[in-house]
Amino acid sequence: MKSLERSVLYGLIISLVFVTIGTFFLCESNETLDMVAEHLGFVGENIITAPFPEYTIPGFDNVWASLALGMISTIIIFAVAYGIGKLIVKIRAKSVAS
8 A cells, every 4th residue: 555545544544533532522512603692692594404404313313323424424525535636636647748
């Protein structure tokens, strides 16, 4: 395995570890910005309906479902960013060769 590929894999693993730690240690924390907004009398309105409001899966309102959602989201974001990076490298290589 190349050094760059190994670094990317380590980064993904570390991200998933942080998701796990955050899910278990912060599952009951309050969102400070929401609390301050409520205290000041601000009311928020959604422009678009979120697919997973409050980061939960409907019917699975527990820490394990939150962990699964966090890990799946992290992997999806990683895959999209990695794919875009590969595409940029390919485009740059093609433009340099031309």
